[in-house]
Amino acid sequence: MAQDPYSTLGVPRTASQDDIKAAFRKLAKKHHPDLNPGNKAAEAKFKAASAANELLSDPERRASFDRGDIDAEGKPSERAFYQQYADTHEGARYQQAGADDAGFADIFADLFNRGGGGPRGGPGSAGPGGARPMRGQHVQARLTVPFLQAARGETTRITLPDSRNLEITIPPGTDDGQVLRLRGQGDAGWNGGLAGDLLIEVNVEPHPFFRREGDDIHIDLPVTVAEAVLGAKVTVPTLNGPVTLTVPRHSDHGKRLRLRGRGIPAHAGHMEGDLYVTLHLVIGKPDAALEQALGAWATRNPENPRAHLTVPT
Amino acid sequence: MITLTTIYRAVPGLTEAELTQFIDADWVRPVRRGNKPFFTELDLARIRLILDLRATLEVEERTVPVVLSLLDQLYATRRQLIRVLAETDEATRARLMELMEE
Numbered sequence: 001m002a003q004d005p006y007s008t009l010g011v012p013r014t015a016s017q018d019d020i021k022a023a024f025r026k027l028a029k030k031h032h033p034d035l036n037p038g039n040k041a042a043e044a045k046f047k048a049a050s051a052a053n054e055l056l057s058d059p060e061r062r063a064s065f066d067r068g069d070i071d072a073e074g075k076p077s078e079r080a081f082y083q084q085y086a087d088t089h090e091g092a093r094y095q096q097a098g099a100d101d102a103g104f105a106d107i108f109a110d111l112f113n114r115g116g117g118g119p120r121g122g123p124g125s126a127g128p129g130g131a132r133p134m135r136g137q138h139v140q141a142r143l144t145v146p147f148l149q150a151a152r153g154e155t156t157r158i159t160l161p162d163s164r165n166l167e168i169t170i171p172p173g174t175d176d177g178q179v180l181r182l183r184g185q186g187d188a189g190w191n192g193g194l195a196g197d198l199l200i201e202v203n204v205e206p207h208p209f210f211r212r213e214g215d216d217i218h219i220d221l222p223v224t225v226a227e228a229v230l231g232a233k234v235t236v237p238t239l240n241g242p243v244t245l246t247v248p249r250h251s252d253h254g255k256r257l258r259l260r261g262r263g264i265p266a267h268a269g270h271m272e273g274d275l276y277v278t279l280h281l282v283i284g285k286p287d288a289a290l291e292q293a294l295g296a297w298a299t300r301n302p303e304n305p306r307a308h309l310t311v312p313t
Numbered sequence: 314m315i316t317l318t319t320i321y322r323a324v325p326g327l328t329e330a331e332l333t334q335f336i337d338a339d340w341v342r343p344v345r346r347g348n349k350p351f352f353t354e355l356d357l358a359r360i361r362l363i364l365d366l367r368a369t370l371e372v373e374e375r376t377v378p379v380v381l382s383l384l385d386q387l388y389a390t391r392r393q394l395i396r397v398l399a400e401t402d403e404a405t406r407a408r409l410m411e412l413m414e415e
Contacts, residue, residue, distance in 0.1 A: 028369045034362045034384065035370075037391060082362040085355035086388040087395060093342060093355065095389050096382065183400050260346070271344050 005052030005065070005072045013066070017057065024053035037083040092269040133193035139186040141200045143168075147207035150174040151217075151239055151264055160198070168200065173215070173267030176204040209237070215273030216263045222282045223247055225290075238262045238275055245277060253281035314344070314351040324360055335363055340381055 006013050009023040027049040036042035055072060056062045064070045085091060143158060153172030159165050168182065179201050186196025204212075211218045221236060231249035235242045236259065245257060256278050263273025321327060335341040336350065341359055343350035352360075363381070366372040372380055398406060 025369055025371060028365070029371075032365060032370060034365075037387065079361065080354065080358050082355075082358040083388075085353075085358055086384075087391055088355075089392070090353065090355050091388050091392055094359070094385050096385055183397075 003048065003052075003072065005055050008048050008052040009056065017059070020053065020056045024049055024057070034082040034086075037087065043081075089268055095269075134190040135193045136187035136189040136196035138196040139198050141198060142203060143180075143200050144203045144205060145170055145174065146205050147210060147212075148239065150176075150202065150204040151210075151212070153265075153267075158200075166198075170202065171267060172265045173270060174202055174204070175212070176202070178202050210239075212264065215270050216276055217273065218276045218278065220280045221245075221277045222280045223251070224282060224284055227251075228253070228279065228281055236275070236277055239265070247279065251279055253279060255279045315353065315357060317350060317352075320352055320357060320360065323357060324364065327360065327364065331364075332360070335360065338378070340377065 006015070009015075009020060009027065011019050011023045015023070028046060031042040031046040031049065033039075033043040033046055052072070055065060061070065065072065086094070139160075141158075141160065145156075149156070150170060151173065153170055153174065155167060155169050157165060157167050166182070166185065168180065170180070174180075179199050182198040182200065184195040185198035188195050209219050217239070219236070221234070223232070223234065226232075227234060227247055228251045229249070231251070232247045233244050234247055236245045238259065239262070243259060243262065245259065247257070256276055259275040259277065261272045262275035264270070266272040315323075317332075320332070321329075332341075336343065340363055341352075341356055343352045343356055345351075362384075363377065366377055366380055367374070398409070401409070
């Protein structure tokens with residue numbers, strides 16, 4: 001049996017609609033789940049208050065309840081709260097710019113500068129000059145990764161200067177200059193301090209025909225005169241194998257076509273990018289027949305595509 | 314991906330003017346494909362949250378960015394803690410739990 005909605009909202013049975021609204025708002029301000037992430041008690045209270053409010057704010061349902069015709073079902077309309085998504089990596093889309101490594105980093109830095117005692121000090125914390133726990137140094141390294149492996153992501157083994165062999169994961173969409181942080185894989189700490197981190201700067205090798213711009217990939221695609229003029233279905237390489245692209249009739253050299261979602265795969269807060277295909281007209285091996293046909297065509301279609309290229313003198 | 318039509322169906326009472334305002338103020342950031350905005354479940358839940366803030370929690374329009382900024386920082390810190398704990402070994406995690414419950 002659900003709780004009495006009047007007592008849930010803390011209002012008498014004689015309360016006006018305005019009183020009910022005010023009581024619900026007061027409880028919502030305190031217990032809204034998105035303002036109390038991880039607090040199950042708050043969430044339960046908010047849901048109970050919502051259910052009570054849904055029932056009592058509707059005069060007809062309230063009257064039926066008062067007459068005893070219906071029960072307080074205690075079930076508010078189902079909905080997903082923001083906190084369910086905000087804790088996942090997708091939530092990072094709403095992270096503030098530049099807040100990447102904020103949060104706890106400054107607190108840790110403070111603690112170590114203070115010599116491990118921490119703000120509370122207390123028994124067990126090292127006194128000044130004592131054997132303080134010290135964090136190990138961060139170690140920097142560089143790693144060159146082929147374009148495709150960086151774009152798709154992969155697991156690889158590396159050997160460090162101290163001859164340790166480590167398996168590292170290069171996440172999909174890794175860009176040139178990005179730094180991978182392997183926590184605790186730097187130099188060892190002292191006196192029980194944490195080890196430092198290993199910071200690997202990734203250099204992505206250029207690809208012979210793919211170019212990355214943001215989350216999009218660009219490619220210059222050679223097409224023949226016939227394909228450009230008459231239109232064609234052609235095969236385009238992508239990160240995940242070849243796909244068919246329709247070159248529209250009368251496509252000019254330099255025309256750009258887009259293959260949606262065929263760019264860099266979705267990764268940490270980024271949607272998947274697109275593949276941009278720029279057509280490159282190639283003449284190939286002209287023969288007498290083509291020369292003849294073009295000669296006749298040019299005579300019929302005198303045209304000067306350079307007419308606009310004038311420089312004021 | 315969720316389209317505009319689905320957003321309006323999922324959030325009765327949401328007006329076009331309100332949603333446009335949320336997007337213009339950068340409170341909600343749909344992805345644009347061509348000229349069309351596309352949303353995720355996260356965006357949908359955020360739209361509901363903003364409506365709750367405005368209507369139920371009586372947060373004034375000019376104060377909404379302050380509340381959102383604080384919430385975004387809270388959730389960023391939670392994500393950071395979650396990420397750090399995921400990379401921590403069992404013994405350290407147990408010790409941290411102890412310390413937090415003190």
